[in-house]
Structures are given as structure tokens and as C-alpha cells.
Amino acid sequence: MNTPWKPAEQPSSFTFDADSEREIEEVLTKYPAARKASAVMPLLYIAQRQMGRQTGSAWIPLVAMDDIAARLDIAAIRVYEVASFYTMFNTQPIGRYHLQVCTTTPCWLRGSDDVTSACKKATGISTFGETSQDGLFTLTQVECLGACSNAPILQVDDDFYEDMDGPRTEALIAALRVGQYPKPGPSIDRAGSAPEGGRKTLLETTAPAPSGTE
Numbered sequence: 001m002n003t004p005w006k007p008a009e010q011p012s013s014f015t016f017d018a019d020s021e022r023e024i025e026e027v028l029t030k031y032p033a034a035r036k037a038s039a040v041m042p043l044l045y046i047a048q049r050q051m052g053r054q055t056g057s058a059w060i061p062l063v064a065m066d067d068i069a070a071r072l073d074i075a076a077i078r079v080y081e082v083a084s085f086y087t088m089f090n091t092q093p094i095g096r097y098h099l100q101v102c103t104t105t106p107c108w109l110r111g112s113d114d115v116t117s118a119c120k121k122a123t124g125i126s127t128f129g130e131t132s133q134d135g136l137f138t139l140t141q142v143e144c145l146g147a148c149s150n151a152p153i154l155q156v157d158d159d160f161y162e163d164m165d166g167p168r169t170e171a172l173i174a175a176l177r178v179g180q181y182p183k184p185g186p187s188i189d190r191a192g193s194a195p196e197g198g199r200k201t202l203l204e205t206t207a208p209a210p211s212g213t214e
Helices: 018-028 033-055 062-072 076-085 105-109 112-123 166-177
Strands: 097-102 137-142 154-156 159-162
Touching (some): 033 062, 097 112, 105 112, 112 166, 154 166
Parallel strands (some): 097 137
Antiparallel strands (some): 097 154
16 A cells, blocks of 8 residues: 555656756765765755656655665665655655645635635646646645745745736646746735835935935
């Protein structure tokens, strides 16, 4: 019987490609040899990104975790523990686009239910954890993404789409479906987490000269 993080679709082999090897070499220079086990999270990210490039599904198979364990001279179970604990690591195949809806209180108060409903409507997914029939989308419920002032947040792969609502979510998914990747960030007229429409205070473009210096 498979555990939730150990699917049947496990490849029999995994080899880091040249791009990943260069990344790994750079990462390992940041850790003393006696502490290289601390590189487990960066190497898991590298493996996940490579699977995304090669297969269109960004996840980490067991054979990749075994390779990482061997490189870091640690027991494989230590890599499995990290990969299965953090939700940003996918331990089973996902869709081409990973839709991650924050449903923590600030996002929920600002309409994350509408974002979730729009994701389901636009993809045909019925519940969190599922992948659409066409294999393009996986829908996941996540905890606070740390951008509460711009709630609700829909994370797509590694990018944040902010100030979302139902129609904007459906439009985003429609663009992704045809291979377009809209610019992430606020979906309303604001810069960063500034107020909608621009600043309301500190409107001067240059600071006045200090008194007595004129």
C-alpha cells in the first residue's frame, strides 16, 4: 500500500543534468565539508526544478532523494523526512501548473473561497490535492504565504498572484492554459503593498530643504 507521499509512478533512475550539477557545485561551496548535510533543502529544490524542466511535473522521486543522501553522506531517511515535512516539496507528480491557494484567516476574510471556487470551475478539479484531467493543473491548499496585505493570494509554481478574486483567477488560469504566464504580483492598481491607486501620504517627490540651510 502506498503512503500519500510515495506514489506508484516512481522512476527507476534519476541523474542530475549539467545545469543541476553546476547549481549543486555552487551550493556546496556555501557549507563546510563537515556540515554539508545542511544543503539538503537546496538540493531537493534543484531536483524538483529539474523534474519540472524534463517532465513538466515538478516533483522529487525517491531515486533523486537517494542520490542527494549519497552526495551528502547521510541516511536516505533524513532526506525523506525533510521532503515529506515541507509542503513546498512535491513528493508525487503534479500538473504543469501548481495552483496553491492560501486559505489562512487574512486571505479567507478577503475572499479566498472565491479564488478556490474559480480554480475548481476553470480546471474541473473537485477538491484540494487533485490534478485536472488534462494534467495541466494541481490544486493545493496552503498556509500563510506571508503577503497578507495583498490578500487573497494564489501562488502558481514559485510566483505570487495577489489581490485575486474569482474573475481574475479564471482569467489567469485561461492564460496559463494557452501557455501564457502573466506577470506576478498585484492584480489591481497598486505597487507592491502600497494602497490601490498610489500613495496616500508622503506625496512629495523631493524632500524639502532643512530649515536654516537656504
